[in-house]
Each structure stands twice: as C-alpha cells, then as structure tokens.
Amino acid sequence: MSVKIRIPSPLRGFTNGADIVETEGANIGEVLNDLKAKANGIEPRLFKGPNQLNRFVNIYLNDEDIRFLKNLETPVKSGDEVSIVPAIAGG
C-alpha cells in the first residue's frame, strides 16, 4: 500500500530535498518505519524512543491529528497522505 508522507522543510535535508516520500505500510507506525529506512538520519528527529514521537512532532493522517485516531496504530490505506507538522505559536 502506497502512502505519501509530506516532509516539512526542516527535515528535507534527510530526503535529498524531496517534499513528498512514497512509503509502504499498514499503519502510521509502519509507514514511518519505512520513511526511517528511506531517509537515513531522520529517526532521532522524529522519535525520542521506540514508538515514542518527540514532543513537538505532530503527525496528521489526511486532515486529522493521529492523537484523535489511534496514534501510531492508526491504519492507513493506499492513497492516504501523512503530514509531519511542527507545532506553531498561538494566534
């Protein structure tokens, strides 16, 4: 199953500048694992421990924050889009 992951600019150094990376997997955790394999060095930027995202990393499946879904266990299907979004200040 092919899932697109949108890469924000602070992380494009790990993807040769690409803003989208095609990944495979059945849930968010799996596609992020695939991203780790495809973007060498990105892992510690996203994860602080096994299956534990850094505090300021927000992951969206299509338009929904995965914390409103099943976090890393959230299932994905072909054609879904995953975004990695840094937190921003209030307004």
Place this chain on the structure above:
Amino acid sequence: MSYVLGLKCKECGHRVPVSPVHVCEQCFGPYEVEYDYAAMKGKVTRESIASGPKSLWRYRDLLPVDVPVTGFNSGFTPFRKAKRLAQVLGCSNLWIKDDSCNYPTYSYKERVVSVAISKAVEFGFDTVGCASTGNLANSTAAHAAAAGIKCYVMIPHDLEQGKVLGSLIFGPTMVRIRGNYDDVNRLCTEIADKYGWAIVNVNLRPYYTEGAKTHGFEIAEQFGWKLPQHTVVPTAGGTILPKIYKAYQEFIQLGLVEDNKPKIYSAQAAGCNPVVTAIQKGVDIIEPQKPNTIAKSIAIGNPADGYYAYKVVKDSNGWGESASDREIVDAIKLLAKTEGIWTEPAGGTTLAAAIKLIQSGRIPKDESICVCITGNGLKTLEAVQNDLPQPRVIEAKLSEFDELLAENEAAEKKASARAEPVGAL
C-alpha cells in the same frame, strides 16, 4: 546595542545564528532567543528603561530587534488597582493589566506583532502573514499596513464579525479556512514552507514570542519595580504565560526586582482546556482537544507551547483553572460593572478562573494578585448580546420617564432584598 547571542533550542540546546527559522533541525523543538545577560548588568537598569519611550520599545534591550519599524505607540498599557472588583471578591490587593486598550487593535497581540514585523523587515521579507483566531490577524494587518508591506491573514471560517472586519479594514488578503484554528495553523506551516513568506507565528516565532515578555516587564515596572505574588494568565497556544514568567525572571536576574517567587496561573475555557487538564492531572503530556467555547480567541486545542505553559505553572507553584461559557460571560459583565473595562471572552475566562482560584483558597485573598486582560469586548459583541437587558423605548415625555424611573427603583429594591452581592453590582 544588541545583546542577542543567537537562537537556542528550548528542548535540546542546539544553537543556530539569528535567522528566520523556528523549528530545531535536531529535535523539532522551538528555538528561543538567547541574550548576553552578563553584558547587560549595570547597563540595562531601572533608569535606562524608565528613560525610554512610553511604548513596548522601552524594553528594546531585552528584545531581539535592531531597528523597530512599527509599534511606536503599542504597549505600556494601564496597570490598575481594581478596588471595586476586589471588594466583591473580598481581596485587598487586586490589579488588572489592561491590554484591552493596547494600540492600535486592542489586544496583547500588538506586542508580538511589533517585534515580528520589525524582524521581518530586517530579514528582508516583503510579505507577512499569520494564522489567527482573530486578534493576531487584526494586529498583523494593522502593523503591516503601517509598515507598508503585503499581508495575508488566515483565520477559521466561523470567527466573530468584529474580528473579521477588524482585519479587512486594513486591506490584507484574508483567507477564511473551513476548520478550527489548529487546521489553519497546519495549513500555515505548509504555506510558510512553500511561499517563503514571513508568517509571524510560524517562521518568525522565536522573535514573535519574545514580544510577549513586554506584558510582564510592564507589570513589574508599573507595580513599582516589584512582582505580584500571583499572576493569572489566559492560555491558548501557550505563548504569553511562559513569556510573562521569563520577563519576571529576566528582571530578577538583572537585579531590577526582588525575587518573591511569583506564582503563575493558567486560565482556559472549559470547552478547550488541554493545558489546565494536564496541570490538574499533574501529567506533562498535553492531550489535544476539539475546541467548543465562546472564547474563540483562545480556542486552540493543540497548543504549540502548551508544555511550556504547563511547566512554568508547575515550576512556579501556580495552578490552572477553567471556566464554563456561563462563567465567562458573568465575569465579562462583572469586570465591566465594577471596573469599567469591557473585555472579550478570553478576558472573561481569565477573570472567571481567577475568581475560582481565589474562592477555592488557591490564591490567598490578602496577597498581591494580577489578572491579565488581553483583549477587548467591542470585537466580540456576539458573546454578550443575548445577555444584556433590552432598553425600553418611551415617548419624549417627562411623565413617561418618571414612570420608568419609578418602575426601575421598585425593581432594584426587590433585587437588593435578595442579597446577592455579585448580582447587586
């Protein structure tokens, strides 16, 4: 002279030079401006500050801006003793920091925007923008107009009319986005990435947030170079609360005020209280929420700096309290009737939370308390329009007026017989 050393990640300590970046490339944490406090000693003094302009730029030595381009009349808002409100609440030393009259768009946002837009010009951007719940959009649009630069404001689609018109009048390009603030926010990070604009609360965030310190500096200076023991602050994205604390700590470090261990309290609407929930549970993970409250200006369910708001409250031995929509409206009316200040629901939230903290004994009634009012009620008529009496229409005859007066007096007598102190005012 500038005392800025550079940017430092609040999470992992990674340092980078001053530039329009906001996210640490190492850990995704937020960058914060780092200053050379040792060099400030003896140079940044009560006298040097007091001799500055009567605006937020009097604290320029503690801000990351070389050449201010806007905000010359912003900040330095009233700090007032709230005697009549204190009487109702049974307090003896209650103060209001009143940004409801902050110039030119009547909210605390003038502070952050003045710094961010000055910095944007310094960096050479020709377009600024923001993701906003309304107040930030108003302020960004006004200051961009004054500075003569292009402006895009992105807001949730369902904001109050006053907040929408209050931006449009300044001529920005406004985009209303279907979704809540957190959706707008996410889109703006992608826009900043793609178009290379200065989005004040995205890629200028390290500079923007520093502007919020001036609210705290002013409290300390206007209180007579001392700190209130208790400061109650609204929490949305979590910018201003940690920055008020930082302002207090900077003044302590520079020897400008005595360290009385000031406590900071977070106020949120019950319909959007991820930070207060974490504080009350004592867990440092901020669970995001879907906002549902009339306090739209603080309806941020996924607060970027929520963790830091939590941490400051815990480190300072403060607390957090939330208020229902009913309590928010009652507090707006109470502040208006006792102090003549009309605030928006965010201010109602802060006062309502302060009242609960005082009544529950978390904040002792006889100690110094500052309630931070950050926005103006004229922008949010919808919040109170169904809650105020309809004035009666009479003919232009003295006899009809006499009759009306007699009826009003009778009604007042009846009401005072019920002996309800808050309602009586």
